[in-house]
Amino acid sequence: MRSLTLALLTAMSAAAANAQGRDIDRRGLPRDVAREATRLFNETAAMRSTGRVEIDEDRTIDGDLAVLNGPVLLSGRVRGRVLAINSDVILRPSARIDGDLLVVGGEVEGRHAAYVGGEIRIYRQPLHYVREGDLIVPERTTTTTISNETGWWRRWERTQRRTGSKLYVATAGAYNRVEGLPINLGPQVYHNGPWGSARIDAYAVVRTETSFDGTQDDIGHNVNMEFRLGRRGGVILGGRLFNVLEPTETWQLSQAEAGLAAFLMRRDYRDYYERRGGRVRAGFFVRRGADITVSYGDERWLSRTSENPWTLFKRGQGWRPNPLFDQGRMHLLNSTLRVDTRNDNDSPLSGWFVLADVEHGFGKNMTYAPRSEPLTPIVNPPNIQYARAFVDFRRYNRISPDAQLNFRIVTGGWMNGDPLPLQRRFAVDGPGALPGYDFRTPSAVNTLTCTIQVATAPNNGYVPGVPGQCDRMALAQVEYRGDLHFDLFTDWEDDHYMRSHSDGVWVFFADAGRGWLVGAPTGADPLLVEREKLPALSTFRTNLGVGLDFDIVGLYVAKAMSQPKEAANFFVRIRHRF
Amino acid sequence: MQTRLALAFLFLVVALPASAQRSAGPLVEVSVLESNSPPAGASVRAARVLSSDRKIRELLRSGFPAGLTFRLELWRVGGMFDEIESSQNWNLLVRYDAYSQQYLAVRRHGTAFEQDFGGYPTLEAAEADVMVKPYSVALPPRRLGAQYYYNLVLDVEALSVSDLDELQRWLRGELQPAVRGKRAPLSALRRGLGTLLSRVLGGETRHYEARSRTFRA
Numbered sequence: 001m002r003s004l005t006l007a008l009l010t011a012m013s014a015a016a017a018n019a020q021g022r023d024i025d026r027r028g029l030p031r032d033v034a035r036e037a038t039r040l041f042n043e044t045a046a047m048r049s050t051g052r053v054e055i056d057e058d059r060t061i062d063g064d065l066a067v068l069n070g071p072v073l074l075s076g077r078v079r080g081r082v083l084a085i086n087s088d089v090i091l092r093p094s095a096r097i098d099g100d101l102l103v104v105g106g107e108v109e110g111r112h113a114a115y116v117g118g119e120i121r122i123y124r125q126p127l128h129y130v131r132e133g134d135l136i137v138p139e140r141t142t143t144t145t146i147s148n149e150t151g152w153w154r155r156w157e158r159t160q161r162r163t164g165s166k167l168y169v170a171t172a173g174a175y176n177r178v179e180g181l182p183i184n185l186g187p188q189v190y191h192n193g194p195w196g197s198a199r200i201d202a203y204a205v206v207r208t209e210t211s212f213d214g215t216q217d218d219i220g221h222n223v224n225m226e227f228r229l230g231r232r233g234g235v236i237l238g239g240r241l242f243n244v245l246e247p248t249e250t251w252q253l254s255q256a257e258a259g260l261a262a263f264l265m266r267r268d269y270r271d272y273y274e275r276r277g278g279r280v281r282a283g284f285f286v287r288r289g290a291d292i293t294v295s296y297g298d299e300r301w302l303s304r305t306s307e308n309p310w311t312l313f314k315r316g317q318g319w320r321p322n323p324l325f326d327q328g329r330m331h332l333l334n335s336t337l338r339v340d341t342r343n344d345n346d347s348p349l350s351g352w353f354v355l356a357d358v359e360h361g362f363g364k365n366m367t368y369a370p371r372s373e374p375l376t377p378i379v380n381p382p383n384i385q386y387a388r389a390f391v392d393f394r395r396y397n398r399i400s401p402d403a404q405l406n407f408r409i410v411t412g413g414w415m416n417g418d419p420l421p422l423q424r425r426f427a428v429d430g431p432g433a434l435p436g437y438d439f440r441t442p443s444a445v446n447t448l449t450c451t452i453q454v455a456t457a458p459n460n461g462y463v464p465g466v467p468g469q470c471d472r473m474a475l476a477q478v479e480y481r482g483d484l485h486f487d488l489f490t491d492w493e494d495d496h497y498m499r500s501h502s503d504g505v506w507v508f509f510a511d512a513g514r515g516w517l518v519g520a521p522t523g524a525d526p527l528l529v530e531r532e533k534l535p536a537l538s539t540f541r542t543n544l545g546v547g548l549d550f551d552i553v554g555l556y557v558a559k560a561m562s563q564p565k566e567a568a569n570f571f572v573r574i575r576h577r578f
Numbered sequence: 579m580q581t582r583l584a585l586a587f588l589f590l591v592v593a594l595p596a597s598a599q600r601s602a603g604p605l606v607e608v609s610v611l612e613s614n615s616p617p618a619g620a621s622v623r624a625a626r627v628l629s630s631d632r633k634i635r636e637l638l639r640s641g642f643p644a645g646l647t648f649r650l651e652l653w654r655v656g657g658m659f660d661e662i663e664s665s666q667n668w669n670l671l672v673r674y675d676a677y678s679q680q681y682l683a684v685r686r687h688g689t690a691f692e693q694d695f696g697g698y699p700t701l702e703a704a705e706a707d708v709m710v711k712p713y714s715v716a717l718p719p720r721r722l723g724a725q726y727y728y729n730l731v732l733d734v735e736a737l738s739v740s741d742l743d744e745l746q747r748w749l750r751g752e753l754q755p756a757v758r759g760k761r762a763p764l765s766a767l768r769r770g771l772g773t774l775l776s777r778v779l780g781g782e783t784r785h786y787e788a789r790s791r792t793f794r795a
Contacts, residue, residue, distance in 0.1 A: 030694075112619060112716045122693040343651060343662055344731065347785065350662050397659040401727055401789050405659070551785060 029104060029125040034138040037104045037127055040083045041066045042135045057094045064099070068136070070106070074114070081118065085136075086126050091116075165189040172205050172222065172244070174259030177319040178272045179245050180209030180309040181259075184222065196229040205244060209307040220244050233286040236293060243276045245304060248423055249468065251392055251410055252432025257574045266314040269430055269439060271467055273325040273423050274302040279332075290339045297332040301325065301423065303369065320440070323465030326421040328366035328382075334359045342396060346575060347551060349404060353394040361386050361421070369422050372451040373461030374527065375469055375517075378419070386417035388424050394578060404481040408578045413472025414518055420471060425450075427468020428475050428513045431571040435511070436543025436560035438569065440466045447514040448541060450527055470515025474534070477578060479509035481549065507547040507554065509577065512540045549576060604630050606786040608650065608730035611714060616795045618718035620650055620728040624709040624786075627734050628672060629701045631784065637736035638674045638681075638701070645737045646670040646709075648730065652717045655725035655792060663726070666715055671737075672704060683708045687715075719795035728790040735783040 029037075041048065046063025053067045057075040064080035065072075070087025074095040081099030082089070088106040091097075091114035100118035101108070105126030128139040165187055172182035186203035205220035226238035247258070247270040262268045277299025285291035306322040335358045342351035362385045368378040390412035397405045410433075414420050429448035430439035442453045442460060450470035454461035484504045516529045529535045541563070547556030554573045560566040605625040610617045628634050628644055638644050651665040668687035675682055680697030681704040687693075698704035719726045 112714050118690070120691045124694060124696040343665070344649075349729070350660070398653065399659055400655075401653070401660070401729075401792070 029123055029127055031138075033104065033121075033123055034127055037083060037085055037102065038129060038136050038138050040064070040081075040102065041068065041085060044083065046080060055095075057092070085129075163191040163193075168201065168203065171259075172203065174247065174255045174270065175263040175309070176245075176247070176259070176270065176272060177262060177268045177306045177309060178209070178304045178322050179207035179218075180307065182207050182220075182245065194231070196227065196231060196234060198225075198227045200225045207245075209309045228285065230285075234284070236281070236283045236285050236291060238282075239278065239280045241278045242299075244274075245272045246275045246423075247272055249427060249432075251390075252430065254574060257432075260574065262309075262311070264312045266311040266317055266319060267439075268320060268322075269432065271323050271325075271423075271465060272304055274300075274304050276300045276302070277330075283336075289341050290337075292335075292337045295332075295334045295336070297330070297334075299332070300327075300329050301421070302327050320466075321464035323422070323463060323467035324369035325423045325467070326363075326366055326368050329364045331362040331364075332359055333361075348396040349398045350396050353392070353396075355390075355392040357390045358415075359388045359390075359424070361388070361424070363421065366421075370463045371422070371469055372449075372463050372466060373454045373457060374452050374525075375450075381418070384418040384421070386420055386424075387415035388420055389413065389415050402483040404479075406479050406481065406578070408477040409475070410477075410513075411472075411474040413470070422467055422469065425468055426470040426473040426515050428470070428473050428515050429468075431569070431573070433475055433511070434513055434541055434543055434560075435545060435556065435558040435569055435571050437541060437563070437566065445526055447516065447526060447539065450515050450517055452527070468515070469517075471518040472529075473513065473515035474540075475511065475513030477509065477511045479507055479577060482506045482508075484548070504548045504550045507545075507549050507556065507577070509545045509547070509556075509558075510542065511545075511558075512542040514540045547573075549573075551575075604784075604786065606730060606732050606788040608728050608788045608790045609712075610728065610790045610793050616719065616722070617726075617793050619714055619716040620730075620790060621712040621714050622648065622650060622730055623712045624732060625705065627705070627709065627732065627784065627786065629705055631734070634734065634736060634784070635701065638672065641674065641676065642736040643671055643673040645735055646672070647733045647735075649732075650715050650717055651729040651731070652719060653727050653729055654719070654721065655727070663720060664717055666717055668715075670708060672701075672708075674701075685713075722795050725792050725794050727792045730786075730788045730790075732786040732788075733783055734786070 044064045044066035046065065047061050048066045048068075050068045051070070052073075053065075053070055054073040055061065055065075055076040055078070059076035061076070061078045061080070064083065065078045066083040066085075067087050068085045070084055070089070072082070072084050072087055072089045073092070074082070074089065074097070075092040076094070077096040077098075079098050082097050082101045084101075084103045084106055086105035087103070089101070089103055089108045091108065091110040093110070093113040095110070095114035096117075097115065098117045101111075101116050101120045103120075103122045105123065107124070108120065108122055111120060129136040130139055168184060168186060168188040170184050172184040175181045183206045184201075184203035185206055186201070188199070188201050190199040191197065201222070201224045203222045205222055207218055207220070210216045210218035220243040221241065222244055223241040224238070225240070226236065229235045229237070249270060253261070253269055258268070258270050277297060279295055279297035279299070281293050281295035283291055283293030303324045304322060305324075306319050308319065337354065337356045339352060339354040342348035342353055362383075364383050366382055366384055370377055392408070392410050394408045395406065397407075399405050412426060427440075427449045428434055429437050429441075429446075434448060437448060440449065442462065445452050449466060449468050451462060451466060482505060484506055514535060516535050517527045518531050519528045520530060521528045526535075526539060542561040543558045544561055545556055545558030547554050552575065554576065555570075556573065556577075557568050557570050559568040604627040605623075606627065607623050609621045611619040611621050624646075627646065628638070634644055647667065647669050649665055649667050652663045653660045654663045666687070668685065668691075670683065670685050672681060672683045674680075675697065678697060680699060681701050682697050683695040683704050685691075685693040685695070685708070695704070695708050698707065717728070
């Protein structure tokens with residue numbers, strides 16, 4: 001038995017040694033390039049040369065040019081392609097190559113001044129070859145390795161971008177008080193081809209707070225399929241099956257911000273309801289920056305209550321209750337436009353971002369959650385239909401190399417039909433909207449959440465969690481961003497100005513906004529505004545603020561201007577405010 | 579006296595790290611190419627963006643390629659707002675090949691330009707040849723007489739790092755010594771939490787910006 005094992009080991013070692021012996025030069029020229037270069041050299045009929053070659057400005061080569069052991073000095077024109085093997089290529093400004101330029105074992109100088117009509121490929125690694133008469137063949141020992149068949153980056157790109165599948169484990173949303181951390185777990189299959197792309201994600205949604213609880217056994221799913229027909233523009237077709245918890249007011253704080261606030265400080269700025277059902281969508285996209293889609297969904301909306309997930313700090317405090325939301329079977333027809341011309345998604349300096357959505361909702365067998373004052377409890381109708389619009393409009397402007405002036409307008413609201421379900425209503429308070437005003441604080445009349453405080457009513461007229469319940473809202477944000485020059489040794493007019501993550505910018509900002517209910521105003525009720533009208537600008541709440549933005553994280557302080565007695569609020573944002 | 583001491587301390591706090599950073603930290607530069615009149619392009623160079631970053635170095639040695647995405651933008655100075663007139667993107671990929679113990683590098687500029695630099699024995703040598711040497715990019719202004727400047731954005735990241743990769747790396751690199759008793763479990767957990775937070779905050783990608791002087795076309 002021992003001898004058999006030894007024999008096996010010996011055989012395996014020999015095989016491994018053989019494999020290593022074949023794999024001599026891992027940094028050699030990829031074999032496909034070596035083959036291509038020798039084939040092109042041997043095929044070239046127009047001009048094939050060994051040693052230094054110089055093409056003068058008034059000379060034209062009608063065909064390909066192949067040079068071995070150059071260099072090549074090109075001032076004239078080559079109507080075909082140029083191949084340089086173990087040669088440098090020097091292109092004068094008058095040089096013109098109508099075809100491709102392939103350089104193996106050399107460098108190219110002056111490619112920007114000259115004209116090259118085709119592809120330029122440069123390989124530093126020399127071609128090791130042997131001569132067979134006029135022809136050359138690659139020397140097998142140095143360049144032919146199995147693993148070096150093609151360039152390593154091509155192999156890497158193929159695995160990354162073309163077709164593939166992987167097991168995907170990632171967060172499915174923000175850490176929150178209803179499900180803890182939701183985790184997507186499942187396969188992801190994607191294919192990129194010349195016709196477009198296809199992608200299928202099939203995830204189980206595991207919720208750390210409820211999926212492992214014997215009494216609930218709560219596991220969701222999220223299956224998404226999308227086809228994009230076309231490369232630079234084309235058609236989008238997709239569908240989705242889901243059982244997920246959906247947050248409200250996602251336009252305010254990012255997922256990372258909401259999750260970190262909940263995980264660290266036990267503050268959950270979003271409210272959640274359950275969506276189960278399916279949705280199909282179709283649309284058009286232009287490049288990567290714009291698309292318009294129409295989607296139709298048949299789903300069930302359900303309420304969820306808060307759990308008690310672990311947090312790093314303030315574990316002794318309770319969570320804000322997750323509000324109850326309206327329940328029923330919903331048919332939703334959404335038309336969505338997205339335009340994104342920003343030069344950078346994470347740190348935009350210039351460009352537009354527009355997200356516009358119009359939703360027509362048809363609800364059946366509705367049961368309504370309680371409302372805070374001044375809304376009255378709803379019992380009927382069991383079936384509803386409504387239309388709601390939402391627009392997030394941003395413009396990023398660079399006003400000088402060191403400064404930016406950015407604008408954002410967010411507006412939305414009821415358009416027609418029955419009153420909006422509670423999960424489709426709005427609030428504009430808190431750090432993501434008007435940071436100078438505290439989040440969900442009681443006040444006699446709160447135009448940011450469309451609630452009023454009634455001392456004689458139970459819980460002052462508020463329902464648990466105090467969901468936003470405005471029919472409509474409008475918010476305008478403006479910010480000036482100017483570079484900080486922390487580095488005392490840098491000349492501010494230095495030609496080589498540079499900054500990185502850790503360098504900061506000053507941010508001065510102002511926000512104004514409010515929400516309102518649609519209806520005939522009665523007396524001096526500031527919450528009600530007629531359907532066709534906008535509230536007076538003087539009723540909008542405003543705040544001013546200043547901050548330091550270090551690209552990844554920003555530290556800010558905001559002061560309410562409409563209510564001078566309100567204390568200044570200090571807050572932290574991940575990435576930028578918008 | 580106390581004020582002077584405080585000022586001196588403040589100067590040291592601000593100045594020393596800054597001077598240290600200038601000597602050893604990453605450097606990204608973009609200069610206007612003066613060879614043409616009016617200028618029609620920019621020269622780009624970067625130094626120490628990989629070698630000065632311990633995390634990226636570790637990831638490279640662990641087999642993850644590093645991707646450097648360059649974006650050169652041509653900005654026209656406007657009356658009120660500056661406008662991007664045109665831009666160009668290109669990539670540098672750097673990988674460590676454990677078998678040959680070489681750092682391999684390749685540059686891709688659109689679909690029409692590809693440059694394979696081969697291998698280098700050290701990361702510093704790769705950087706010196708591939709990044710420190712100026713790389714010229716043609717990006718000519720369109721409006722004669724207008725004022726322009728170039729803005730360079732560089733994002734450096736370790737590629738192929740999915741959450742699963744990160745988890746496996748964490749289990750291998752951070753947790754295993756703790757399991758074997760070579761490192762305190764709390765320290766491993768703290769480092770793991772730090773990694774997680776860093777990823778949530780986007781700290782795994784290094785972002786640099788540089789701009790040229792303003793010039794007239």
